[in-house]
Amino acid sequence: MAVAIIYGFSSGGYISLMTNPIMSLGVTDDIGRRIGMFMSILSLGALAGPPISGAINTASGGFEVVGYYAG
Secondary structure, three states, rough: HHHHHHHHHHHHHHHHHHEEEEEEEHHHHHHHHHHHHHHHHHHHHHHHHHHHHHHHHHHOOOHHHHHHOOO
């Protein structure tokens, strides 16, 4: 239970702080568009990453090569 609580606070802080550099890139009138584009690009990786990792895991027979793919 404690791990879930710590993870919840940590991931919430991480997600909210990711957009701070995007907000400082230009005028305040355009923040919504920039953050929307940023999150849309992130969602493509989140959508395509797990199936690619699964295919690499199936082809290689282990998680070591998946770790190389993930970085």
